[in-house]
Amino acid sequence: MQPDTLKTSSARSLCLRDGDNVAVAIDALAAGALVQGVSALCRIPRGHKIATRLIARNQPVLKFGQVIGHASTDIPAGDWVHEHNVEVHSFARDYHFAEDARPEHLLPETERATFQGFRRANGSVGTRNYVAILTSVNCSATVARFIAQEIEKSGILADYPNVDGIIPLVHGTGCALDTKGEGYKILKRTQWGYASNPNIAAVLMVGLGCEAFQINPWKDAYGINEGENFRTMTIQDIGGTRKTIAAGVEVIKDMLTVANKARRETVPASELVLALQCGGSDGYSGITANPALGIAADILVRHGGTAILSETPEIYGAEHLLTRRAATVEVGQKLVQLIEWWEDYTKRNRAEMNNNPSPGNKAGGLTTILEKSLGAAAKGGSTTLQAVYRYAEKVTQRGFVFMDTPGFDPVAATGQVAGGANILCFTTGRGSAYGCKPTPSIKLATNTTMFEKMIEDMDVNCGDILDGASIEEKGQQIFEAILAVASGERTKSETLGYGDAEFVPWQVGAVM
The missing domain is CATH 3.40.50 (Rossmann fold)
Incomplete structure (x- = not known):
């Protein structure tokens, strides 16, 4: 909400709307300070609220012209208004739908601002150019981090100035969850959303192999085909931690070459x-x-x-x-x-x-x-x-x-x-x-x-x-x-x- 024209006094405070019964202390207010026509009864910390008039018990506390709570006791004018004397009651919201909707007045294309971004093959535009290592499950998180660390330690990123870096995007789930439940659907959408975010040029997805979040069904769900910008592997199929790290490093090296071709326009x-x-x-x-x-x-x-x-x-x-x-x-x-x-x-x-x-x-x-x-x-x-x-x-x-x-x-x-x-x-x-x-x-x-x-x-x-x-x-x-x-x-x-x-x-x- 945008505040109305701010009403201030010499002891700095703000009353945000006509009808509000609290004001906000810009600076800490000393006891006795005169603000909004009332005298502060105690010290009011900066950013906190002072009652500008009596707020009787169970009466609404109003800020921004809206209810922010109800007085749990009588709050005299000038008192500090906070959790010790305010509580939340159930109250009916005035739901109106689409009454203030209006057509957007877009600027003509010739007058619109521009920026320098990375145009992707699908038409989307990135503001950054990363190579990401996603993980299907927490069990592959350490391997993903090790792959990124090996790349960073090698110093080869200096040879790819158009790449912003390698990100191991690891998480704490991927197994021990209902594969038909909402949590699984959320993880599925989230992984695809990151894989397709325009700020990411290429993705390596690393799994363990036996987890609930299986990579192949996920690929099938979104029609993902492996290629120079997208690869997958599992620790169990590759043959353990060290072999997966080595294989992942080689994949990332190839992806860096591809990602580095991107140019801002x-x-x-x-x-x-x-x-x-x-x-x-x-x-x-x-x-x-x-x-x-x-x-x-x-x-x-x-x-x-x-x-x-x-x-x-x-x-x-x-x-x-x-x-x-x-x-x-x-x-x-x-x-x-x-x-x-x-x-x-x-x-x-x-x-x-x-x-x-x-x-x-x-x-x-x-x-x-x-x-x-x-x-x-x-x-x-x-x-x-x-x-x-x-x-x-x-x-x-x-x-x-x-x-x-x-x-x-x-x-x-x-x-x-x-x-x-x-x-x-x-x-x-x-x-x-x-x-x-x-x-x-x-x-x-x-x-x-x-x-x-x-x-x-x-x-x-x-x-x-x-x-x-x-x-x-x-x-x-x-x-x-x-x-x-x-x-x-x-x-x-x-x-x-x-x-x-x-x-x-x-x-x-x-x-x-």
Whole structure:
């Protein structure tokens, strides 16, 4: 959600909507500080909320013009509003479908931005050029890593300057699962999504041989033929660990020659598929970085590109704002069905949706999942919701779309990359340490304090919005950063070497 014109006082605070009964402390407020016409009754940590009027017990707490919880006790004006006096009650969401949908006003092709990308044989475009080693099962993970290590130790990568590197994409599942269950289907989609992601030039799939996730049926399901860009092998067929490592190294050497032929060329921004992520969120996330990223997503959509909002548990309580923007009633209803699935899923596992926010989110000022979701949904901008996808489904619809994923960042981003994301923007307030091979991750800091403290990890500071910088101009800056990174500029997480350990397929169902 985009904040209205911000109302500030000398002790810096923000009231985000007319009718809100809380304000956000930009800086820590001392007891007695006068803010929004009331005197602070106690110290209010930065990023946290202060009551601007009496909130009686069981009355809704309002921020962004929306319900973020209910008072568990009378909260006097000037008091600190947080988990000690706020709880989540069930309340009816005002579901309206497709009422705010409108035709997208795309820029003429001659006016669209461009970037330097790798055009693949199937017409898709990559922003990076990796060779990947996938594993069918955790039992082959070590061999995959050893193959990559042997290549790196040999020094031959220096002979292939157009290749960004070798990635061993290993995971912790692939066996002891129901081969007819949802977990198996998710893994199948995820593996294919990575194998076909345009940021990957060639793939070697390594298995053990006896696992539940068999390579040949997977190849048959997607019509995959082996060739210079795709090869498979199993440890049992090759004859053990050392022989498989040696065979894998030879395959990778051949693939490097093929991958190195790729060259960047000028392509339209409409070829960008942007994953929208947030992690380590704080009380500033929904005020600075998330709405600024929403502006960037809107700009990309106008240029014909695609933006994927995900993390279903982190739009819980804000989904009614998205259903209004759905292109059709059916698209909106599909989103509501996902919310209902998650309510049932958490109940079956003796959890609740309000188990999110995390302790770090709460320390940063977020009190309930409803508050977190309203801020998180701002990453999706304001354009029409064109489609809703299951986890790791291939995204084929251009424009703003939604993909069902958990809120856990590596699992969520893995689904988006499997869906075809070739670029990613990640907002963080607490300072998330994250990278995402093969898809570069641009880190957006919600506050200047954290940006300066973690300068080697953060790419863009959105904290200056609190000092008066325009959200619209920040969104344009983010869009320009997206184009630069898509053209080959390295992100901070890439420079640090992040991304090898962040491939985490969503594991659903019993481990047998």
